[in-house]
Amino acid sequence: MPADPVASAFTPPSRPARPLARPRGWDFLLRRFVRDHGVPVVLAALFVELQHARWITIVPVAPTLVIGYGRAGLLLAAVAAFVASSAFIRENQDYGVGSFVLTVVVAFALLPPIISDPFRYALGLRPPQIQIVLVFVYLGLHLAAGIFIGGLWTVVVKTFYR
Numbered sequence: 001m002p003a004d005p006v007a008s009a010f011t012p013p014s015r016p017a018r019p020l021a022r023p024r025g026w027d028f029l030l031r032r033f034v035r036d037h038g039v040p041v042v043l044a045a046l047f048v049e050l051q052h053a054r055w056i057t058i059v060p061v062a063p064t065l066v067i068g069y070g071r072a073g074l075l076l077a078a079v080a081a082f083v084a085s086s087a088f089i090r091e092n093q094d095y096g097v098g099s100f101v102l103t104v105v106v107a108f109a110l111l112p113p114i115i116s117d118p119f120r121y122a123l124g125l126r127p128p129q130i131q132i133v134l135v136f137v138y139l140g141l142h143l144a145a146g147i148f149i150g151g152l153w154t155v156v157v158k159t160f161y162r
Contacts, residue, residue, distance in 0.1 A: 035161070040153040044081035044146045048074045059114050060149050065138045066083025073142035081153070088154040095151035102153065107144040110137045 050056045052070050088095045113133050125133065 013051035015119045020066055036089050036154075037082055040081040040085045040150040043153065044077040044149045045074055047145060047149065048077050048142060058112060059141070060135070061138060062116060062117060065134060069114055069135055069138055073139055076139055077142040077146035077149075080143045084150030085154050085157075086146045088151055089157065098102070099151055099152070100148075104146050104161050107141060108146070110140045110144065113137045 048070075051058065052066055052074075074125075079149070083117075084095075088099075113130070114137055115131070117134060
């Protein structure tokens with residue numbers, strides 16, 4: 001008697017199909033780590049260095065701030081880019097419109113002391129207090145730039161690689 005074609009279509013195969021193997025070697029993990037976290041750190045550092053070299057100017061900053069706190073700003077931007085990229089990629093959260101708008105609003109909220117400094121508006125503060133505020137604003141802008149770069153890089157990675 002011939003085998004029933006309908007019954008044979010519904011019988012499970014004798015052994016299950018092998019799932020596609022995902023590459024898990026150390027070289028794959030290193031490449032993924034560099035792609036996910038190393039690139040935004042390099043981009044943030046490059047952005048800060050281009051500002052220090054005065055090839056690009058986002059906001060006018062006093063040269064004394066760049067000389068005194070430039071390396072701290074570079075480190076802060078690089079660490080912020082690393083933390084933002086790792087948080088948004090590893091925690092499987094999106095750097096969406098809300099995060100983007102919040103980063104931009106924080107950066108814009110930090111701008112008034114930097115913008116008013118060349119015009120010597122005191123903002124009701126004495127000169128030593130103004131210098132302290134300018135240092136915190138300068139470092140806060142680097143922090144916001146690092147978060148911005150790290151978050152946007154996660155959008156690129158999730159769009160093209162996942």
